[in-house]
Each structure stands twice: as structure tokens, then as C-alpha cells.
Amino acid sequence: xxxxKKHPSFLSKLNTISKKRLSGDSAFKxxxxxxxxxxxxxxxxxxxxxxxxxWLSIQTYGINxxxxxxxxxxxxxxxxxxxxxxxxLIWGTLITSSIALFLGVPISLGISLAxxxxxxxxxxxVISFFVELLAAIPSVIYGLWGILVLIPFLQNNVYPQLxxxxxFLPFFQGTIRGSxxxxxxxILAIMIIPxxxxxxxxxxxxxxxxxxxxxxxxxxxxxxxARIVMSYGRSGVIGAIMLGLGRAVGETMAxxxxxxNSFNMFTSLFEPSSTLASIVANEFTxxxxxxxxxxxxxxxxxxxxxxxIVVNASAxxxxxxxxxxxxxxxxx
Amino acid sequence: xxxxxxxxxxxxxxxxxQVLQDITMKIxxxxxxxxxxxSGCGKTTLIRCLNRMHELTPRAKITGRVLLDREDIYxxxxxxxxxxxxxxxxxQKPNPFPMMSIYDNTAAGLKLNGVADKHKLDEIVEKSxxxxxxxxxxxxxxxxxxxxxxxxxxxxxxxxxxxxxxxEVILMDEPTSALDPTAAAxxxxxxxxxxxxxxxxxxxxxxxxxxxxxxxxxFLYLGRLVEYGSTKDIFENPRSELTEKYITGEFG
Amino acid sequence: xxxxxxxxxIIALIPLASILIETISRGLSAMSFSLLFxxxxxxxxxxxxxxxxxxxxxxxxxxxxxxxxxxxxFSGIYxxxxxxxxxxxxxxxxxxxxxxxxxxxLGIFGWxxxxxxxxxxxIAGAVALAIMMIPIVTRTTEEAIKLVPMTIRExxxxxxVPRWKTTLTVVLSSAKKGIATxxxxxxxxxxxxxxPLLLTILGSRFWFSGFTQPTAALPLAIFNFSQSPFRTVDxxxxxxxxxxxxxIVLTINIIVRYATREKYG
Numbered sequence: 001x002x003x004x005k006k007h008p009s010f011l012s013k014l015n016t017i018s019k020k021r022l023s024g025d026s027a028f029k030x031x032x033x034x035x036x037x038x039x040x041x042x043x044x045x046x047x048x049x050x051x052x053x054x055w056l057s058i059q060t061y062g063i064n065x066x067x068x069x070x071x072x073x074x075x076x077x078x079x080x081x082x083x084x085x086x087x088x089l090i091w092g093t094l095i096t097s098s099i100a101l102f103l104g105v106p107i108s109l110g111i112s113l114a115x116x117x118x119x120x121x122x123x124x125x126v127i128s129f130f131v132e133l134l135a136a137i138p139s140v141i142y143g144l145w146g147i148l149v150l151i152p153f154l155q156n157n158v159y160p161q162l163x164x165x166x167x168f169l170p171f172f173q174g175t176i177r178g179s180x181x182x183x184x185x186x187i188l189a190i191m192i193i194p195x196x197x198x199x200x201x202x203x204x205x206x207x208x209x210x211x212x213x214x215x216x217x218x219x220x221x222x223x224x225x226a227r228i229v230m231s232y233g234r235s236g237v238i239g240a241i242m243l244g245l246g247r248a249v250g251e252t253m254a255x256x257x258x259x260x261n262s263f264n265m266f267t268s269l270f271e272p273s274s275t276l277a278s279i280v281a282n283e284f285t286x287x288x289x290x291x292x293x294x295x296x297x298x299x300x301x302x303x304x305x306x307x308x309i310v311v312n313a314s315a316x317x318x319x320x321x322x323x324x325x326x327x328x329x330x331x332x
Numbered sequence: 333x334x335x336x337x338x339x340x341x342x343x344x345x346x347x348x349x350q351v352l353q354d355i356t357m358k359i360x361x362x363x364x365x366x367x368x369x370x371s372g373c374g375k376t377t378l379i380r381c382l383n384r385m386h387e388l389t390p391r392a393k394i395t396g397r398v399l400l401d402r403e404d405i406y407x408x409x410x411x412x413x414x415x416x417x418x419x420x421x422x423x424q425k426p427n428p429f430p431m432m433s434i435y436d437n438t439a440a441g442l443k444l445n446g447v448a449d450k451h452k453l454d455e456i457v458e459k460s461x462x463x464x465x466x467x468x469x470x471x472x473x474x475x476x477x478x479x480x481x482x483x484x485x486x487x488x489x490x491x492x493x494x495x496x497x498x499x500e501v502i503l504m505d506e507p508t509s510a511l512d513p514t515a516a517a518x519x520x521x522x523x524x525x526x527x528x529x530x531x532x533x534x535x536x537x538x539x540x541x542x543x544x545x546x547x548x549x550x551f552l553y554l555g556r557l558v559e560y561g562s563t564k565d566i567f568e569n570p571r572s573e574l575t576e577k578y579i580t581g582e583f584g
Numbered sequence: 585x586x587x588x589x590x591x592x593x594i595i596a597l598i599p600l601a602s603i604l605i606e607t608i609s610r611g612l613s614a615m616s617f618s619l620l621f622x623x624x625x626x627x628x629x630x631x632x633x634x635x636x637x638x639x640x641x642x643x644x645x646x647x648x649x650x651x652x653x654x655x656x657x658f659s660g661i662y663x664x665x666x667x668x669x670x671x672x673x674x675x676x677x678x679x680x681x682x683x684x685x686x687x688x689x690l691g692i693f694g695w696x697x698x699x700x701x702x703x704x705x706x707i708a709g710a711v712a713l714a715i716m717m718i719p720i721v722t723r724t725t726e727e728a729i730k731l732v733p734m735t736i737r738e739x740x741x742x743x744x745v746p747r748w749k750t751t752l753t754v755v756l757s758s759a760k761k762g763i764a765t766x767x768x769x770x771x772x773x774x775x776x777x778x779x780p781l782l783l784t785i786l787g788s789r790f791w792f793s794g795f796t797q798p799t800a801a802l803p804l805a806i807f808n809f810s811q812s813p814f815r816t817v818d819x820x821x822x823x824x825x826x827x828x829x830x831x832i833v834l835t836i837n838i839i840v841r842y843a844t845r846e847k848y849g
Contacts, residue, residue, distance in 0.1 A: 028751070032658050042682065107592045131596065250688070257807070423739065
């Protein structure tokens with residue numbers, strides 16, 4: 001190759017320093033940026049549309065919607081207006097989620113500790129795989145299994161015994177129903193396990209080994225080591241729990257299929273009930289009139305939307321702060 | 333012999349930290365020019381200024397001029413993309429595209445710039461691989477992944493890739509520091525041959541390599557050009573005491 | 585104490601085992617050629633199959649993917665390549681928010697936006713699912729592109745390839761495995777979703793009849809069968825549909841996890 005002169009080659013049109021073209025780079029940046037801004041459009045439209053659809057209900061019932069306890073699209077007295085209130089739904093969502101956390105979190109922590117502290121690495125991979133498989137199963141199949149397998153099992157082998165032992169508490173009194181709040185909580189517990197355990201496992205894995213080594217050098221047992229790891233990752237775990245809560249709050253199908261779908265401020269966990277999500281799933285397709293009926297369901301959806309966002313945003317904030325702190329301390 | 337590149341009062345910053353101070357030098361055509369100096373002296377920054385790669389780092393800045401055949405590559409209306417087609421670069425750690433074959437790696441610069449004619453590509457790929465002293469070793473396996481080669485071969489592949497777009501200048505940033513001595517020696521041999529057709533500028537922290545391979549040498553220290561001259565002069569008769577100290581290994 | 589931890593593991597895996605075993609066994613006993621290819625009979629009526637539900641799921645997921653994948657991938661490219669921009673930070677945060685919106689709310693949105701205008705329809709369902717898909721694909725694409733080492737980009741740029749072309753060719757090509765797995769996982773996810781469809785496609789017993797018409801889908805069919813009073817007739821269909829759905833979803837998941845396994849050594 002001879003380049004002693006500016007050689008003509010088929011690339012020569014490129015071989016002079018040319019004027020800056022209308023930059024492909026800035027066109028590219030603009031195009032992908034606009035596409036990425038879809039998120040603003042989607043969220044904005046979503047909030048707008050849902051509020052718009054709820055507006056009739058908001059106007060009609062005002063703030064009382066939040067603590068109303070009646071749900072009558074077609075009141076028995078034809079002259080009375082329909083009335084809607086969300087308190088039993090909020091109550092139902094709250095209680096089922098609490099049960100989910102109460103049962104699901106210890107199991108999740110057990111799993112994540114087992115995986116990060118006790119188990120050999122290869123085991124870790126296989127088990128994580130199966131736990132993640134739990135997460136991949138569609139909600140409606142959980143529901144189907146819930147109706148046909150879980151409920152009969154609980155009704156025959158667990159609930160009666162539970163009532164025998166704990167029947168002095170108001171939560172475990174009354175007629176035992178298979179489709180009930182407790183079943184809803186149990187199925188939610190199973191569904192949040194993958195989320196909470198996966199994040200907790202990451203949090204524990206982020207705990208620097210220097211901490212573990214220090215406590216072992218002091219003669220600690222494996223369990224004591226685990227406790228140190230847990231306390232170190234405490235805020236991260238709280239974040240994981242809150243994410244699980246977020247999942248539980250928003251979960252629709254499985255709960256709808258096992259909770260019995262009645263509208264009441266229940267006191268016993270064996271009673272059927274509804275959640276914010278389940279009532280929408282159940283009644284929406286039938287709610288063609290009056291217009292305020294659909295609007296009320298929309299407002300329920302709005303409350304759910306707001307609740308889910310608040311829980312999840314707080315969760316992410318906590319997780320973010322905790323992993324940041326772990327890194328800072330590690331530097332010393 | 334003319335000056336291929338003229339650097340005039342070049343200063344460079346990363347944010348508020350100044351890395352090059354007022355460098356002025358003229359680089360001759362068709363010779364090998366080495367840039368030496370201790371770690372952190374700015375030699376990598378200097379060559380990255382020559383093909384406008386320095387500005388890719390956020391908050392990077394330069395002042396001064398760099399003339400390629402008397403045209404300032406930092407001029408008002410200059411598209412850095414065209415500069416980089418005339419001034420090619422080989423990096424310290426060989427970086428062939430891992431998902432491409434040897435053939436595609438070599439042809440990458442051409443294909444990505446719109447050349448599609450299979451014959452032309454075949455021709456240039458062979459020419460470039462020969463010029464990089466790699467053809468005989470890979471000619472039967474052009475379809476193999478670029479990453480399947482040894483370190484030294486990968487580096488020669490990167491050189492072939494750079495040669496394929498027919499640049500006029502080749503910048504090399506410590507091209508052999510990640511290679512074993514045998515592979516390094518092959519590259520050094522190659523560099524001497526390349527100078528016949530290209531202007532080669534090589535950054536190296538290995539002084540013996542600079543002495544072996546280059547015709548001219550520039551010594552940088554803390555962002556300043558301390559001394560610049562023929563390699564013979566720099567190594568046998570350095571004018572600056574600092575240069576002498578570095579050459580004799582007192583620091584760096 | 586380690587015993588407790590292992591006990592937790594077992595407790596968690598029991599439901600998984602039970603779901604899989606029940607679905608497979610009950611689903612298999614309901615499986616037949618006609619199940620796969622015949623129309624859905626009214627509740628309680630013998631015969632027929634769930635063919636339209638399978639078809640419906642395939643069509644809706646395909647349409648949702650056509651909408652969601654390009655938007656997700658290019659959004660991910662933006663977030664990865666222009667990370668410092670303020671818009672990118674806010675967009676990233678909002679993407680996370682959208683990931684956590686309950687699926688029933690997406691259904692509500694699909695209804696309020698589209699069903700109100702053109703009625704119960706495939707399009708409404710596909711849009712709701714696309715909205716579910718977009719943040720997932722955006723996030724996984726962003727992560728995949730971030731993993732592409734600087735050295736690859738620099739190599740291309742040093743060859744005089746403009747920045748945008750480098751991204752679209754060399755960087756994307758390097759990240760394609762990660763992007764593909766993200767897409768597959770998102771597809772598996774939306775295939776199984778019921779709530780967004782509940783409020784948008786209405787469901788149907790018949791084969792696909794147009795994008796602006798209601799249609800059947802597997803998750804929705806499972807739900808409807810499960811609510812039927814005619815248990816002996818409809819529950820086997822529900823299990824059959826569940827088997828097919830779980831098969832699709834788990835196969836995709838297993839393929840993805842197999843393809844992205846890290847070798848322990």
C-alpha cells in the first residue's frame with residue numbers, strides 16, 4: 001500500500017475533513033428520547049383517565065367514600081340513590097396483606113438466609129431457580145389451585161383445628177368458610193415469597209464478608225452469624241418487605257378467586273370478604289348501569305393505584321438508602 | 333519529508349483538572365514517533381486528542397490546535413467522524429468485536445461505513461491482514477470468532493481492522509503492554525514496516541521499546557513536553573536533566 | 585436454627601410442587617385433540633374445547649409485543665446511552681413506578697381509554713398488556729446495554745463510526761442476548777395476566793373475529809371456567825387450559841434461565 005500521496009481510493013470521498021453534517025447523533029438522541037418519554041405519556045394519561053372516570057363518584061360521595069360501609073348499586077328501596085363506600089375494601093386489602101406479610105416474611109427470610117449463609121453455592125442456584133419459578137406462575141392458576149386444592153385442604157385439615165386452638169380470639173370465631181379472608185392472606189403469602197426472598201438474598205449478599213469473618217472470629221454459631229447479617233441488612237430487608245406488601249396490595253386474580261367476594265367489615269378471618277382489587281375484578285363487567293356504579297369502581301381503582309404507588313415508592317427509597325449505606329461502610 | 337501532524341499549544345482538561353499543558357510539536361510523515369513518560373504524564377490523553385477521542389469523556393475539554401496536513405482537526409465545521417477515518421487507533425488491550433468473525437472484524441470499519449461490495453471487501457480484508465502480518469495464520473479460518481485468537485493475534489487483528497479503512501496516521505496506545513514478549517516482538521517488527529506507508533505514533537511506558545522501534549521520541553512529564561527529538565538524540569544525548577533521569581530509570 | 589431455615593425452604597416449595605403436580609395431572613387427564621382445536625361451548629355443555637382461547641392469547645400477546653418491544657427497547661437504549669440527562673433519571677424512576685402498578689389498574693386504564701371509544705376489543709387488551717410490557721423491556725434493555733464494555737464502543741468510534749451508528753450496530757449486537765432474554769421474560773409475564781384482559785377483551789367463545797371485537801384468551805377462560813356452577817364439566821377445561829398456559833410460561837422461563845446460567849466452577 002502506497003500512501004505517499006493522498007491516494008485516491010474508493011473511500012477518498014471520506015478522506016478530506018468535511019464540514020460537520022447535520023448531526024446524525026443529535027437526531028438519534030432526539031428520537032430515542034421521544035420514545036423514552038412514552039412513560040410520561042402513559043402515566044399521565046393513566047392518572048388523567050382514571051380520575052376522569054372516577055369523577056362522577058368523587059363528586060357524588062366526596063370524601064365519605066373512603067369510610068363508607070355500604071355498597072348498593074341497586075338499593076332495595078327504588079327511591080333511594082345508590083350508595084358506595086370503600087372502607088370494607090380497604091379493610092380487606094389491609095388484613096389480607098398483613099396476613100401475607102405475617103406468614104410470608106418469616107418464610108422468605110428463612111429462605112434467603114438459608115441461601116446466603118447456610119447452603120452451598122450449587123444448591124443455591126437450583127433452589128433460587130425453583131423459588132423464581134413460583135413467581136412465574138400466573139395468578140389465575142394460583143387461584144384455580146386455591147379453589148380446588150388449597151381451600152379443601154385448609155377447610156378440612158387446618159381451619160377447624162385453628163378454631164379449636166385459637167377460637168377464643170374474635171378473629172377465629174364464627175362459621176368456617178373455605179373462601180375467606182384467611183385463605184386470601186395465605187395465598188398472598190405464597191405469592192410474595194419469591195419477591196421478598198430474592199431481594200433479601202441480595203441484601204444479605206451485599207453484607208461485606210468482613211462482618212461475617214469478624215463475628216466468626218469471636219466464636220459465633222452460624223445462627224448468630226445470620227443474626228448479624230440480618231441486622232446489618234435490616235433496612236434493606238424492610239424495603240424488601242414493603243415491596244412484598246406492594247405486591248400483595250395489588251394482587252388481583254388469586255385473591256378474587258378465594259376470598260369469597262362479599263362486602264362486609266369482617267371481624268373473623270373465616271368470613272368471606274373483598275379487597276379493593278377483587279371487587280373491581282368481580283363486578284366490573286356486570287356494572288353497566290347506573291353510571292355512578294362504574295364510576296365508583298373506578299374510584300376504587302384509583303385508591304388502589306395511589307396505595308400501590310405510595311407503598312412501592314417508599315419501599316424503593318428504603319432499599320436504595322440501605323444498599324447505599326452498606327457500600328459506604330464497606331470503605332472503612 | 334513534511335510534517336503530517338502539527339500540534340500547536342494543545343492543552344487538555346478532564347473537568348477542572350488540567351492534564352496537558354501547552355504542547356507544541358511537529359510530527360513527521362512516515363516515521364515512527366514514540367511518546368514516553370511516567371504514569372500519569374498525559375501521554376494517553378495526548379494521542380486521544382489526536383483522533384478526537386478525548387472529547388468522548390464527559391467534561392473533557394481542549395484548547396489549541398492540531399493540524400493534519402495543515403487543516404485544524406478541531407476547526408469550526410469539522411466532523412470528528414471524518415478525522416477518525418484518517419487517523420486510526422489501536423488500543424492497549426486488544427479489543428476485537430467478540431461477536432464478529434475475523435473477516436467481519438477486519439471489514440468492520442468498511443461495512444459500518446456503508447461498503448457492501450463483496451469483492452472489494454474480500455480484497456481489502458486480505459490486504460489488511462497481510463499488512464498486519466496475520467494473513468498466513470488465519471487465512472483458512474476467516475469465519476472463526478475474533479475472540480478465539482491469542483492475545484498477540486487479536487492485537488494484530490485490531491491493527492488490520494484499523495488499516496482496512498486506509499488511514500494516513502496510526503495511533504497506538506501501549507499496543508504491546510498486554511502481550512507476552514514473543515507477541516510483543518512481532519508487533520514491534522510490524523510497526524517498523526508500517527512506517528513505510530503510514531505515520532505511526534506510539535505511546536509506550538517501555539523505554540527499550542521506544543528505543544528499538546521509533547525514529548523520533550517525545551518525553552512528557554506531568555502534562556508538559558519536556559523534550560522532543562530524534563530517538564538517537566533523546567537516548568544518547570538528552571538535553572534536559574529530567575529526561576536523563578527518566579531514561580536512566582531514576583524514576584517512573 | 586439452620587433447620588428452621590431449611591424448613592422455610594421446604595414450606596415454600598410445597599405449594600410450588602402441589603400447583604405443578606395438580607396442574608399437570610388434572611390438565612393431562614383433560615387433554616385431547618378436541619380440547620385444543622374446538623370452539624368453547626357454553627358453560628355446562630359437554631364437548632368442544634378451548635381453541636379460541638389459545639388463539640386469542642397468541643394474537644393478543646403478539647400484538648402487545650409488536651407495540652411494546654420497540655418502544656421498550658428504544659427507551660432502554662435512551663436510558664443507557666444518555667444516562668446523565670435529567671429526563672433519563674425521571675423516566676427511569678417513572679418506569680419503576682409503572683412496573684408496580686396493579687394489573688387491574690392497567691385493565692381499568694385500557695377500559696377507560698379504548699373500550700369506552702371502540703368497545704370491548706382485542707386492541708384494548710393488547711394495549712393494556714403492552715403498557716405492562718414496556719417498563720419491563722425498558723429496564724432489561726437498559727441493563728443489557730450498560731453491560732457492553734466501553735472498549736467495544738471505543739473500537740468502533742475509532743474506526744470513524746458515528747456514535748449513533750455504533751449504538752445501533754455494535755452495541756446492540758453485543759447486548760442482544762440480554763435484550764432477548766428480557767423480552768422473553770416480559771412475554772411470558774404478560775401471557776399469564778388476567779386482570780388487564782378482564783376489563784378489555786370481555787372474552788368470547790368464538791374464534792378471532794377482528795381487532796375491534798372481543799376475543800377469548802387462556803387466562804380469562806380459566807377464570808370463567810373456575811366460576812362456573814357446572815363444575816364437573818367446566819373444571820377439567822380449566823385445568824386443561826391451565827396446563828397449556830403453564831406450559832407456555834414455564835417453558836419460556838426455563839429456556840431463559842438455562843440460556844443465562846452462569847457456570848459454577
